[in-house]
Amino acid sequence: VRSMGQAENQHDDQDVETGDTGSPHTPRVKDSGLSFEGLDVASGLLEENMEEKEEDCTGGYETTGNVLGEGTYGTVYEVEKKIEKKWYKRRQRQQGFAVKVPESDGIKDLQKEIAVLDEVGTCDGVMPMVEKSPCVDDEKLPNSFVTKRYAGDLYKWARRFKPRARARCYRKVYNQVVAGLQCMWDRGWIHNDVKAGNIFYERIGQDGCPEGVVLADFGLSRQIGHSIRPFDEEDYMSAYYVVESLFYGMEDPLKIRKSFEKKNGGGSVVRAAADKKIDLCSFAYMIDSIWGKAERTLQKILGPGPCGPMGSGRRKLYP
Numbered sequence: 001v002r003s004m005g006q007a008e009n010q011h012d013d014q015d016v017e018t019g020d021t022g023s024p025h026t027p028r029v030k031d032s033g034l035s036f037e038g039l040d041v042a043s044g045l046l047e048e049n050m051e052e053k054e055e056d057c058t059g060g061y062e063t064t065g066n067v068l069g070e071g072t073y074g075t076v077y078e079v080e081k082k083i084e085k086k087w088y089k090r091r092q093r094q095q096g097f098a099v100k101v102p103e104s105d106g107i108k109d110l111q112k113e114i115a116v117l118d119e120v121g122t123c124d125g126v127m128p129m130v131e132k133s134p135c136v137d138d139e140k141l142p143n144s145f146v147t148k149r150y151a152g153d154l155y156k157w158a159r160r161f162k163p164r165a166r167a168r169c170y171r172k173v174y175n176q177v178v179a180g181l182q183c184m185w186d187r188g189w190i191h192n193d194v195k196a197g198n199i200f201y202e203r204i205g206q207d208g209c210p211e212g213v214v215l216a217d218f219g220l221s222r223q224i225g226h227s228i229r230p231f232d233e234e235d236y237m238s239a240y241y242v243v244e245s246l247f248y249g250m251e252d253p254l255k256i257r258k259s260f261e262k263k264n265g266g267g268s269v270v271r272a273a274a275d276k277k278i279d280l281c282s283f284a285y286m287i288d289s290i291w292g293k294a295e296r297t298l299q300k301i302l303g304p305g306p307c308g309p310m311g312s313g314r315r316k317l318y319p
């Protein structure tokens, strides 16, 4: 499986043949040129498919053969947008798109992500939803969506560049992330999983800094004010960074292990409301780990109270 870093290299080196591995990873994409004439059993099915194709599946996208990544929900494929220009005789394609396709047990996750992107996908600084339920290789893909193809994420970027090079980009990256977060908050959502690996960029600019920086991965996003469950694995264990003061009645919920949850009858002991402080804390922590600095602006809004990654022996970012 190609990671984004590899996709970026290919992008830099335009002449490299990218379809070399064929497309074993495109099981949903059928060759529409197949003859079904011998298959009487399936003829009813075929008619249905063709009708659907005519109604819903003209134009759309084509896979390039590149797999951009895999998540717990399914797979991200690189695609190109088909542009039919009749007078042009040749079919043109627009590069730079990606489609996120769920496995059967990831459908709910992607439906959730689509619902969030319906509301925040037009924000600057947020990964856009270019199209939902798109046609890819002439097949309608429900519960999937098309977005831009990104060159990399900040986690890989930070590991590739030396501290000095990173430092030069700090303000530029910071501003882009803040724009994305601010817009999400304004529309009533917190991201809830802010970390370097969930922040993508389109390209490296001439100054060596990431450009087109966006928040991605909205699987844990919550509406502001909605209750979140501190002991729930989905809401809590995978979010990594939590502002302690949000968990009322607890001294330090981060020291509590899963066994505690079992002993004490489940995850509904303490509830907290989703608050943008969760994003601020995560972002502040991310800045600390990439740039080694405390951002005063964030510190001020966060106010007193520790903020840091979970687990025993957690480091407190702000005392």
Ligand SMILES: Nc1ncnc2c1ncn2[C@@H]1O[C@H](COP(=O)(O)OP(=O)(O)OP(=O)(O)O)[C@@H](O)[C@H]1O
Residues within 6 Å of the ligand: 003, 004, 068, 069, 070, 071, 072, 073, 076, 098, 147, 148, 149, 150, 151, 197, 198, 216, 217
């Ligand atoms: N639009 C895109 N352009 C390029 N690569 C992408 C794109 N979307 C996802 N990827 C790649 O696919 C991987 C998985 O995608 P995503 O982060 O959405 O899923 P995830 O289940 O949250 O994965 P992870 O566990 O890595 O956070 C990413 O780490 C990235 O490498």
